[in-house]
Amino acid sequence: xxxxxxxxxxxxxxxxxxxxxxxxxxxxxxxxxxxxxxxxxxxxxxxxxxxxxxxxxxxxxxxxxxxxxxxxxxxxxxxxxxxxxxxxxxxxxxxxxxxxxxxxxxxxxxxxxxxxxxxxxxxxxxxxxxxxxxxxxxxxxxxxxxxxxxxxxxxxxxxxxxxxxxxxxxxxxxxxxxxxxxxxxxxxxxxxxxxxxxxxxxxxxxxxxxxxxxxxxxxxxxxxxxxxxxxxxxxxxxxxxxxxxxxxxxxxxxxxxxxxxxxxxxxxxxxxxxxxxxxxxxxxxxxxxxxxxxxxxxxxxxxxxxxxxxxxxxxxxxxxxxxxxxxxxxxxxxxxxxxxxxxxxxxxxxxxxxxxxxxxxxxxxxxxxxxxxxxxxxxxxxxxxxxxxxxxxxxxxxxxxxxxxxxxxxxxxxxxxxxxxxxxxxxxxxxxxxxxxxxxxxxxxxxxxxxxxxxxxxxxxxxxxxxxxxxxx
Amino acid sequence: xxxxxxxxxxxxxxxxxxxxxxxxxxxxxxxxxxxxxxxxxxxxxxxxxxxxxxxxxxxxxxxxxxxxxxxxxxxxxxxxxxxxxxxxxxxxxxxxxxxxxxxxxxxxxxxxxxxxxxxxxxxxxxxxxxxxxxxxxxxxxxxxxxxxxxxxxxxxxxxxxxxxxxxxxxxxxxxxxxxxxxxxxxxxxxxxxxxxxxxxxxxxxxxxxxxxxxxxxxxxxxxxxxxxxxxxxxxxxxxxxxxxxxxxxxxxxxxxxxxxxxxxxxxxxxxxxxxxxxxxxxxxxxxxxxxxxxxxxxxxxxxxxxxxxxxx
Numbered sequence: 001x002x003x004x005x006x007x008x009x010x011x012x013x014x015x016x017x018x019x020x021x022x023x024x025x026x027x028x029x030x031x032x033x034x035x036x037x038x039x040x041x042x043x044x045x046x047x048x049x050x051x052x053x054x055x056x057x058x059x060x061x062x063x064x065x066x067x068x069x070x071x072x073x074x075x076x077x078x079x080x081x082x083x084x085x086x087x088x089x090x091x092x093x094x095x096x097x098x099x100x101x102x103x104x105x106x107x108x109x110x111x112x113x114x115x116x117x118x119x120x121x122x123x124x125x126x127x128x129x130x131x132x133x134x135x136x137x138x139x140x141x142x143x144x145x146x147x148x149x150x151x152x153x154x155x156x157x158x159x160x161x162x163x164x165x166x167x168x169x170x171x172x173x174x175x176x177x178x179x180x181x182x183x184x185x186x187x188x189x190x191x192x193x194x195x196x197x198x199x200x201x202x203x204x205x206x207x208x209x210x211x212x213x214x215x216x217x218x219x220x221x222x223x224x225x226x227x228x229x230x231x232x233x234x235x236x237x238x239x240x241x242x243x244x245x246x247x248x249x250x251x252x253x254x255x256x257x258x259x260x261x262x263x264x265x266x267x268x269x270x271x272x273x274x275x276x277x278x279x280x281x282x283x284x285x286x287x288x289x290x291x292x293x294x295x296x297x298x299x300x301x302x303x304x305x306x307x308x309x310x311x312x313x314x315x316x317x318x319x320x321x322x323x324x325x326x327x328x329x330x331x332x333x334x335x336x337x338x339x340x341x342x343x344x345x346x347x348x349x350x351x352x353x354x355x356x357x358x359x360x361x362x363x364x365x366x367x368x369x370x371x372x373x374x375x376x377x378x379x380x381x382x383x384x385x386x387x388x389x390x391x392x393x394x395x396x397x398x399x400x401x402x403x404x405x406x407x408x409x410x411x412x413x414x415x416x417x418x419x420x421x422x423x424x425x426x427x428x429x430x431x432x433x434x435x436x437x438x439x440x441x442x443x444x445x446x447x448x449x450x451x452x453x454x455x456x457x458x459x460x461x462x463x464x465x466x467x468x469x470x471x472x473x
Numbered sequence: 474x475x476x477x478x479x480x481x482x483x484x485x486x487x488x489x490x491x492x493x494x495x496x497x498x499x500x501x502x503x504x505x506x507x508x509x510x511x512x513x514x515x516x517x518x519x520x521x522x523x524x525x526x527x528x529x530x531x532x533x534x535x536x537x538x539x540x541x542x543x544x545x546x547x548x549x550x551x552x553x554x555x556x557x558x559x560x561x562x563x564x565x566x567x568x569x570x571x572x573x574x575x576x577x578x579x580x581x582x583x584x585x586x587x588x589x590x591x592x593x594x595x596x597x598x599x600x601x602x603x604x605x606x607x608x609x610x611x612x613x614x615x616x617x618x619x620x621x622x623x624x625x626x627x628x629x630x631x632x633x634x635x636x637x638x639x640x641x642x643x644x645x646x647x648x649x650x651x652x653x654x655x656x657x658x659x660x661x662x663x664x665x666x667x668x669x670x671x672x673x674x675x676x677x678x679x680x681x682x683x684x685x686x687x688x689x690x691x692x693x694x695x696x697x698x699x700x701x702x703x704x705x706x707x708x709x710x711x712x713x714x715x716x717x718x719x720x721x722x723x724x725x726x727x728x729x730x731x732x733x734x735x736x737x738x739x740x741x742x743x744x745x746x747x748x749x750x751x752x753x754x755x756x757x758x759x760x761x762x763x764x765x766x767x768x769x770x771x772x773x774x775x776x777x778x779x780x781x782x783x784x785x
Binding site for chain 1: 485501502505506508509512513515517518520566569676679680683684685686
């Protein structure tokens with residue numbers, strides 16, 4: 001059982017439930033304390049030790065059910081269990097056979113009769129596998145399947161194209177070969193028992209195939225999801241197909257949570273500060289040396305400010321969307337964000353984000369400010385709106401491709417922003433090689449930036465925001 | 474706490490029965506959590522919407538075990554001086570003043586400063602000893618001879634730093650006091666933490682706890698709860714009112730009525746001698762269930778339909 005539990009925890013991890021080694025130990029204790037008799041109770045108990053949020057709990061329950069609730073495979077040939085096809089099949093082959101009460105016993109009987117004058121078939125009949133099939137011994141067969149699955153390394157299955165291969169391996173491990181041999185023999189001899197034996201073989205194959213299907217869902221699904229996320233985070237944001245967008249949103253949120261966890265704690269550290277001993281003693285002199293009042297050396301907290309300016313014209317809109325999504329998912333950790341959007345002209349959009357949920361706000365921004373780009377005009381607007389508020393605690397974050405349609409770039413405004421602000425960061429979705437080509441003013445703007453980065457997929461975006469969080473603190 | 478001292482906690486069924494005798498009707502899952510927490514000596518982190526009986530669970534466990542319940546209500550700005558211990562500054566100050574005279578006697582005959590200081594060193598840190606220690610809830614829970622139930626209520630309201638403060642206590646049941654050393658629990662207490670999910674609890678804290686999520690109860694369970702709390706309500710009225718509350722929970726409300734509201738409502742219906750739900754009656758008493766004017770207004774149009782459904 002412990003090995004089984006460890007395997008199960010691997011499955012949980014692949015489904016994005018974080019389980020630490022300490023929690024694995026807890027789960028072991030839970031299992032020994034509760035025992036294995038009451039499945040629901042065991043599930044509840046393990047859930048308490050392993051799943052730590054309601055979301056994780058649903059994942060846990062689903063995984064638990066598909067992992068442990070495999071049930072025993074059903075190998076009976078009884079028409080009660082799967083009526084339709086079985087009876088139809090029997091009816092087609094021998095019309096008289098349908099009248100008989102129990103085809104499975106008749107199959108067994110036919111095989112036994114055939115085995116009497118066929119020593120090879122008799123040997124097959126006496127094999128463990130065939131005996132179990134004949135008696136519909138579900139325990140033995142399920143055990144055999146599980147063992148064969150372990151032997152074939154079924155837990156490593158990754159692609160659905162591998163299903164056939166694993167099914168074959170498992171069947172071989174269970175000794176299906178012998179069965180196959182016997183069928184070929186019977187075919188050659190045109191023995192009437194052939195159909196019966198074939199039926200047993202098909203049943204076996206079907207069960208093993210089902211088993212592989214279930215394992216595939218369990219092991220590969222989570223892994224594929226991780227793979228997908230990995231791919232998405234490295235794809236250019238403008239290339240991501242529309243149908244994957246909701247996944248990207250989730251991914252951004254996940255990354256934002258990670259960053260928030262990394263940075264949240266440190267920012268709150270210096271609130272009260274340390275005891276100011278010299279001052280406390282000095283003031284104590286007045287009270288005959290009794291230190292009656294305590295004084296604290298308070299750390300003056302800077303109030304950093306972040307101004308995000310996003311180009312929302314067609315070429316850059318996709319990137320702006322994700323940058324904004326990132327920034328607003330990090331609201332708890334980041335200093336107060338003011339955001340501006342521009343293409344032809346510029347306007348402040350912070351209020352939109354207060355009033356609407358992030359996705360909705362981004363839509364409105366795109367709709368309101370999208371159009372042909374004019375950096376010069378937009379910078380003028382920006383200077384009018386916010387230049388006075390920029391001081392040495394301000395970080396200005398600009399996202400744009402710096403393609404100004406050959407207009408005046410107004411580098412002078414950028415310079416004054418640069419001189420006032422603590423730092424100016426320019427993110428450009430174009431690759432570095434394209435900077436400065438054609439109507440791109442990137443190199444001229446670079447002279448007024450502290451830091452610039454190429455930024456066109458989530459990984460890069462995450463890195464930049466991480467940097468930002470470090471430096472704005 | 475050991476199993477032999479508390480036969481009430483010997484099995485999941487016993488816990489359920491015990492809770493029931495105190496009027497706390499709980500699902501199998503909740504009882505399992507308490508059982509595991511006791512057997513594995515782990516704290517439970519209880520989450521769930523307000524009013525589903527998170528705090529009540531700790532209280533009832535204390536009643537069942539007949540141990541003291543020590544409660545720490547969390548809030549923003551809670552620090553170790555309020556949660557762990559504090560030095561009795563006043564007493565320290567008073568004692569220094571009183572003992573000032575004694576100082577002359579002690580130092581009599583000492584040659585020079587060095588010897589005086591040497592003598593003073595012999596007396597140890599009397600002012601930082603247990604006599605001057607003011608225990609706060611967490612330390613108090615460690616000091617209980619027969620163990621205790623420690624309830625750390627609404628832990629999500631405290632700051633991140635406070636969470637890290639809890640880590641040592643929750644995993645080893647001990648507190649480090651720099652001036653004295655480590656205080657180990659005489660009997661490790663059973664710890665319940667509750668959270669309303671206003672913010673994420675840190676992973677480190679979650680890792681040390683069993684996680685129990687209490688959702689709103691099913692109709693059957695809630696009927697049993699109402700029966701045990703308000704036994705005088707007749708069966709068909711009880712069924713109707715629970716059904717009504719359940720359909721109310723499906724609506725978009727600012728504050729969804731919890732179990733405590735269902736109980737209050739059952740009590741008020743009993744006082745009004747209602748024998749079944751009527752639309753007018755429900756409208757008149759709706760403020761027991763819904764605590765926001767907006768909610769009451771928005772449900773007003775649907776009351777008739779909801780009442781009819783509940784009566785079916």
